[in-house]
Amino acid sequence: NAGVTQTPKFQVLKTGQSMTLQCAQDMNHNSMYWYRQDPGMGLRLIYYSASEGTTDKGEVPNGYNVSRLNKREFSLRLESAAPSQTSVYFCASRLPRTGGVGRETQYFGPGTRLLVL
Amino acid sequence: GESVGLHLPTLSVQEGDNSIINCAYSNSASDYFIWYKQESGKGPQFIIDIRSNMDKRQGQRVTVLLNKTVKHLSLQIAATQPGDSAVYFCAEFNQGGKLIFGQGTELSVKP
Numbered sequence: 439n440a441g442v443t444q445t446p447k448f449q450v451l452k453t454g455q456s457m458t459l460q461c462a463q464d465m466n467h468n469s470m471y472w473y474r475q476d477p478g479m480g481l482r483l484i485y486y487s488a489s490e491g492t493t494d495k496g497e498v499p500n501g502y503n504v505s506r507l508n509k510r511e512f513s514l515r516l517e518s519a520a521p522s523q524t525s526v527y528f529c530a531s532r533l534p535r536t537g538g539v540g541r542e543t544q545y546f547g548p549g550t551r552l553l554v555l
Numbered sequence: 556g557e558s559v560g561l562h563l564p565t566l567s568v569q570e571g572d573n574s575i576i577n578c579a580y581s582n583s584a585s586d587y588f589i590w591y592k593q594e595s596g597k598g599p600q601f602i603i604d605i606r607s608n609m610d611k612r613q614g615q616r617v618t619v620l621l622n623k624t625v626k627h628l629s630l631q632i633a634a635t636q637p638g639d640s641a642v643y644f645c646a647e648f649n650q651g652g653k654l655i656f657g658q659g660t661e662l663s664v665k666p
Contacts, residue, residue: 442598471654478564480644480656481599496653528598543589544654546598 442547461529470512578645
């Protein structure tokens with residue numbers, strides 16, 4: 439299994455440009471997440487999808503949109519990029535299980551490094 | 556609101572020594588916590604977790620301690636190795652199914 443994969447690995451955008459970050463998982467997980475990580479800070483949740491067909495806002499959703507294309511894929515779109523969106527973006531997935539320690543573990547992709555000029 | 560924070564941003568230890576990384580949380584209703592390790596250029600990787608009905612859990616060379624009275628948890632790494640150098644995050648799993656991350660502690664291991 440490849441786990442969680444993200445494309446692209448790196449991207450440079452000009453202010454106002456748009457782009458879509460792709461994420462896919464092959465673990466048959468129900469829930470998927472998009473986070474951003476800024477220097478000296480932990481991960482902050484942008485959007486998540488508890489299951490196929492549903493999406494919800496996280497802590498910092500402004501300036502972003504998401505699409506849960508199917509169970510495997512969850513994309514993040516920047517419609518009009520701003521320098522404040524320069525960050526490292528991580529996608530994660532998890533398979534909620536009932537009972538037992540470790541049931542809520544999220545598995546993370548390698549990240550997409552985005553620079554907005 | 557919920558917040559999870561770490562006491563120190565950096566920690567430097569000698570190879571072979573034990574490391575202790577601390578974390579404080581604010582939501583007394585939190586019942587599940589996870590420690591992640593993030594190496595440079597990579598995504599966070601699960602290390603160990605603990606539920607609120609436990610005060611200690613051990614893994615391979617790692618131990619997590621939970622003190623609910625003072626809302627504090629710690630990660631202990633025994634016989635720290637150069638490969639343990641990374642940023643360590645504690646995370647709290649809230650009732651809404653979301654992870655709340657702390658800021659992270661960067662562990663450096665000196666040979």
